Amino acid sequence: MAAWQRWSATPHRKVRARRKRAAVGLEDRSTGLRGPARYNGQFMPELLAGKTALVLGVANKWSIAYAIASAFVREGASLVLTYQGERQQQTVEELGAELKAVRVLNCDVTRQEDLDHLVAELKQLAPIHTVVHSIAFANREDLTRPFVETGREGYLLAQEVSAYSLIAVSRAVAPLMSAGGSIATLTYLGSTRVVQNYNVMGVAKAALEACMRYLANDLGPANIRVNAISAGPIKTASARAVKDFSKMLGAANIAPLRRNTDPAEVADAAVFLASDLGRGVTGNILFVDAGFHIIGLSSVD
Ligand code: NAP
Numbered sequence: 001m002a003a004w005q006r007w008s009a010t011p012h013r014k015v016r017a018r019r020k021r022a023a024v025g026l027e028d029r030s031t032g033l034r035g036p037a038r039y040n041g042q043f044m045p046e047l048l049a050g051k052t053a054l055v056l057g058v059a060n061k062w063s064i065a066y067a068i069a070s071a072f073v074r075e076g077a078s079l080v081l082t083y084q085g086e087r088q089q090q091t092v093e094e095l096g097a098e099l100k101a102v103r104v105l106n107c108d109v110t111r112q113e114d115l116d117h118l119v120a121e122l123k124q125l126a127p128i129h130t131v132v133h134s135i136a137f138a139n140r141e142d143l144t145r146p147f148v149e150t151g152r153e154g155y156l157l158a159q160e161v162s163a164y165s166l167i168a169v170s171r172a173v174a175p176l177m178s179a180g181g182s183i184a185t186l187t188y189l190g191s192t193r194v195v196q197n198y199n200v201m202g203v204a205k206a207a208l209e210a211c212m213r214y215l216a217n218d219l220g221p222a223n224i225r226v227n228a229i230s231a232g233p234i235k236t237a238s239a240r241a242v243k244d245f246s247k248m249l250g251a252a253n254i255a256p257l258r259r260n261t262d263p264a265e266v267a268d269a270a271v272f273l274a275s276d277l278g279r280g281v282t283g284n285i286l287f288v289d290a291g292f293h294i295i296g297l298s299s300v301d
Pocket residue numbers: 056057058059060062063064065083084085088107108109110133134135136137161186187188230231232233234235236237238239
């Protein structure tokens with residue numbers, strides 16, 4: 001071992017270097033992982049200052065939409081949240097108050113009257129610059145039995161809530177995006193690969209991704225970009241409906257980054273797409289899954 005290698009390998013120097021990297025946000029002190037696992041806003045201030053963002057799909061603090069809404073607020077966006085029905089109202093209103101949302105609105109995406117009401121409220125805040133569609137639903141029974149057992153009603157329900165709603169929301173809100181902007185949706189690798197028990201939701205995600213591409217083409221001339229973020233498995237209420245969801249978290253063992261996905265990382269990717277930094281990106285699927293999607297055969301035991 002050369003002298004400089006012995007020098008840099010001494011434990012106290014390693015600790016000091018790690019503290020230094022953590023101080024500038026280049027290392028997560030909790031995980032010791034190189035690279036900013038948590039962006040601390042130190043490099044570029046307020047990427048979304050002056051922008052108004054609509055975020056659909058906050059159910060609770062564990063929702064991916066909540067992480068995205070928090071990151072948008074950190075970046076200076078003005079926020080509108082929606083919830084579905086009275087069951088979620090109090091929770092989402094409390095979260096909205098905490099995030100200083102300018103509106104918290106009821107919107108079941110399967111109800112045209114709710115979408116019309118949403119548009120009426122948003123008109124007062126126009127222009128809207130960015131929309132996040134973080135919504136999906138399938139009957140639990142369709143996520144626990146063989147895919148071949150999927151019934152017609154369950155199939156159509158998953159498609160309507162999880163894929164068609166992106167079209168409905170885009171058609172409703174695009175006229176209010178007069179300054180251009182970004183629409184982002186959330187997808188998962190089960191759209192193109194078979195993931196045990198993901199079943200009807202995988203098919204809905206395939207449709208969602210195709211919808212995203214067609215919308216990107218339609219709305220591009222209005223300078224509205226449409227993209228999808230393909231997140232790795234994250235423990236949320238929806239995810240837990242998939243039978244044996246915890247097995248999906250095993251992806252961490254073979255993913256290139258050897259860990260699972262942090263909702264904050266998905267949120268920061270959403271900030272990029274919503275910000276002017278993403279101005280040339282549309283019709284794209286951005287994987288935020290610790291790299292799991294590239295793995296064919298892993299060399300890890
Ligand atoms: P979540 O917290 O349960 O969010 C799903 C949201 O969809 C909830 O707020 C839910 O509201 C809402 N929703 C369902 N039906 C609706 C309707 N008809 N109208 C309006 N809203 C409706 O779970 P999540 O994991 O954050 O899911 C967000 C998105 O990320 C989904 O598209 C999901 O497929 C995707 N995703 C998740 C993962 C993961 O591992 N968690 C990975 C990749 C992609 P209610 O709670 O009131 O039903």
